[in-house]
Amino acid sequence: MRIKSKPVDQQGLERIVTRISHEILEKNKGSKNLAIIGMRTRGEFLANRIAEKIKEIDNAELPLGVLDATLYRDDFRTRLKQPEISVSNITFDLNEKDIILVDDVLYTGRTVRSALNALMDMGRPASIQLCILVDRGHRELPIRADYVGKNIPTSQNEEIKVKMNEVDGEDAIYLIEVNNE
């Protein structure tokens, strides 16, 4: 495993959050009906930051939730390791809300698929929009993001590591090469 480059540093990440927050407000013509849901783990912190930014810009406190969609995954029969599950924490009513679903990396699209199913089981939002920090390509399902922090084309033996201050002690995005033996 070897770090190839650092496409985004701390300042870059801050700018991305600012731009995406503006884009969300522009597209939805304000923040009136919005709610933000972050996907565990790093999507959660990203969601917090976007919510804070929107509060700064629009002076509105958005409902904020955390989603763990592990139970909806499609790889229970094929995985060798049992995935750890944790609690979703969504205390507001999803019905008729415009949901901004936030995650760090968009890759195959399978996590987003499971998240969509999970959200549908909790209510009937007016819309769900996908906000992603890094789109690294290689989609296996017809899923695309509405807000993209950065497009970083990758090969299959590369990986994107998003670091966030809250858990990793730094803000950065790394492109990493993994050795496939």
Added chain:
Amino acid sequence: MPLNSRHLLGLQGVSKEDIQLILDTAHTFREILDRPIKKVPTLQGKTIVNLFYESSTRTRISFELAEKRLSADTVNFSISGSSVSKGETFKDTMQNIEAMKVDMVVARHGAAGVPLFLTNICDANIINAGDGIHEHPTQALLDMYSIRQKLGKLEGLKVCIVGDVAHSRVALSNIYGLLTMGVKVSVCGPSTMIPRYIEELGVDVIHNIDEAIQENDVLNVLRIQLERKAKEYFPSIREYAKYFGITQERLDKNGKDILLLHPGPINRGVELSSEVADGSNQIILYQVTNGVAVRMAVLYLLGTLN
């Protein structure tokens, strides 16, 4: 981190880490039970047989709901209406059921050791839903989960198990589980209902119910099993209720905020007075709700092992 065993036969010998994992996982499932659609697709395609050789309301419905909420296919078996009445042996019955390709078996039986026997004759994951007077692990797990949720911890607490300890599988599973989690466990009841040598498991014996109320944070009150000839162990039900029944007066007298658990079904006016059974100390229905989440956790952790 997966569980260390592919079956759940009892809590004897189950590690602290495994119990912790089940309780933490249950907490995740607890959230699902509050959703409008109480179902996740996790065990889709798994077939689970509920093999109940003994009557049951709570445990059976609880397991069946847990299975359905994880999207497993379920089949219910009970002796009435089955070929058991035609003289088929237990082993033959079980092997025929297994030949229909089942992944997990939830078993309740009047004889201790049946779940263990099942692990020898079939490949499915086995979950013990109560075997004779041996163990009832999911009941003890839901008791522990309920205590942990209400009091915020398990370690360092004092829990007393009251009643017919000698004939209770709930008591034995609770004793094993609670001791593993660092709880100080005692038992209380008439001496005919306290097994000899029980101190060797590491529990204290109290014969005075007032003392038990004063000295503990939690009482887990067992049902007097009238169908298992419990009456032979004390002179009369009235006398039992007088000396060991929990009444509001008794709780007030000892002036202590105590948490009351009961595995159900309650004999009102025997082990608990009606007032106490509906009172503010008890968490009986809370236990029942948590039971579904705890069983979902066990089914998930065993059913998704590869």
